[in-house]
Amino acid sequence: MLAALAATTAISTGSLAQAEGELNLYSSRHYDTDERLYSDFTEQTGITINRIEGKADELIARMEAEGANSPADILLTVDTSRLERAKNAGVLQSIESAVLEERIPANLQDSDNQWFGFSQRARIIFYDTADVSEPPMDYVSLADPKYKGMVCHRSSSNVYSQTLLAAVIENHGEEAAKAWAQGVVDNFARDPEGGDTDQLRGLVSGQCDISISNTYYFARALRKDVSGVTSDIEKIGWVFPAQEAEGAHMNLSGGGVAAHAPNKDNAVKFMEYLASDQAQQYFSAGNDEFPAVEGVPVSESVSKLGAYKADAVDLSAVAKNVPAAQKIFNEVGWK
Template identity: 75%
Template sequence: MLKSSTCIAAALTALIATSAAAEGELNLYSSRHYDTDERLYSDFEAATGITINRIEGKADELIARMEAEGANSPADVMLTVDTSRLARAKEAGVLQAIDSAVLEERIPANLQDADNEWFGFSQRGRIIFYNKDKVANPPANYADLAKPEYEGLVCIRSSTNVYNQTLLASIITHEGADAATSWAEGIVANMARDPQGGDTDQLRGIVSGECDIAVSNTYYFARSIRKDVKGLSADRDMIGWVFPNQDGYGAHMNLSGGGVAAHAPNKENAILFLEYLASDQAQQYFSAGNDEFPAVEGVELAESVKALGDFKADEVNLSEVAKNLPEAQKIFNQVGWK
């Protein structure tokens, strides 16, 4: 169960006591579009007295806006989803390196930028789902998805999807560009339909019979456990899942994260906010409110997330994965992944 803002305030007391900026405001640019995040913001405001002013939009639009605003940008913090977008923000020069003992202690090294410009605060596994009645031997690994035996069975999103871009970049990191190209070619050959829709639509494809195997982030499926998701929850029992690569480097995890804006006018407040996102209470809310895996180890999972079971997560350094994103896009284009 989520703890109250009073508990959150207690957890932040040490931080606030040493912060000269525990008042005023924080200008947040966010591409996280989850209504449940309202609790994160209101609890932070209640605990600190800092008012959050939000600008919401798509990640690329926010990055472009921050670039155009330059040194006059009011942005203090940018929040977004996936390593690829965090990497784009860094490359665009709209984030800055920060020093925070709290974040260094709380956030695992592989989930933060090598230069401390961004930090991951929640994770989502990108895993394999399948029709239990039709697929007797589901793929055990990402590589298996490309095997000829699964021809015409796979639903997966387009090559423009950031989750797929980071997944392919991680395969490049682990196995090299040639192996990643062969994998992508195999996936294109095995597609049940041209890529369309979001992750929930891939899962609905199993229910509708358009495909027997789908690739999706875990939180889309876990959400259907916690609440009713049209076209999915009622038939959820027909779907099984596999955390890939359990005999190897583990299941790929993508991030939701953020960093302090390059020209943050309220930098101390910005750092305090990121440290708050790493607190146990906020981390628990990422799980309970949006069915994600916390970035901080040992935080209690929501029941919907627990239902997915234990698994081995890929602990590759996501800063290294980010370096391979341009190569991933080249491979997608080369193999004709729409």
């Protein structure tokens, strides 16, 4: 059980806001391996981390409701769309940090320095090697009629789906993105359902022949037993898409300093710590993610996926396309 949950925390808002040498973290990252991040930061700085955890949208709404009295110092969440959602809700603030500017690539940070990405997950194509001899080599090819009845994907309400289509819009334009989305819908093997691991299970079960998932779900199944995947993982092949074009689409896990952070200096210190080599290695070793900082080694499970070219598109610009992406999903009937 994590140290502090949104529903059970015994720390009062007043005591949080007035604390010295503390940091109040609102996080939607629910990975036990992040414990090492928090304990090492405290050991290095003496700053105690108080955590409130929940779903991203709930935390953002909570920060909005708390307003200027919010005890939050940091919001951590996953996916570019949620980071942009927090910015648009006015619950983050711009910060100045030479460390973050130097360490985090420009395309992985907000144009106004309100959020920064600290780890990445490539969203790539997986396929049944027994049934697919010529897998799609890019995202555009997923709409090829030759893959009709073969594709599994998550729902349009999922942020990973929204951000991928938002990236297609940024790279190819809205008209092409709509045609692509319609083509993918036409190729569905079943109505969208489940999470990323379920898309991989669909390949093993034979429900579908081609699916999309973030890499860390597959790398996790390489590292440890994941029911319905690991035992038959040799059946699954993968493609880092668009290697001759824009490159593989990347999802971010990142964070920003809260708009009314009572411990702003500590918050900036924590953000800078997350960009350190030590923390970056934890993201990879503990949760099978790719570091955001260039040159940091990846874990064995992640390295098994091989080398690839990432899409260097500005993710701040991609995030702004999410409303257009949702409109397209609705128009093409992507459930």
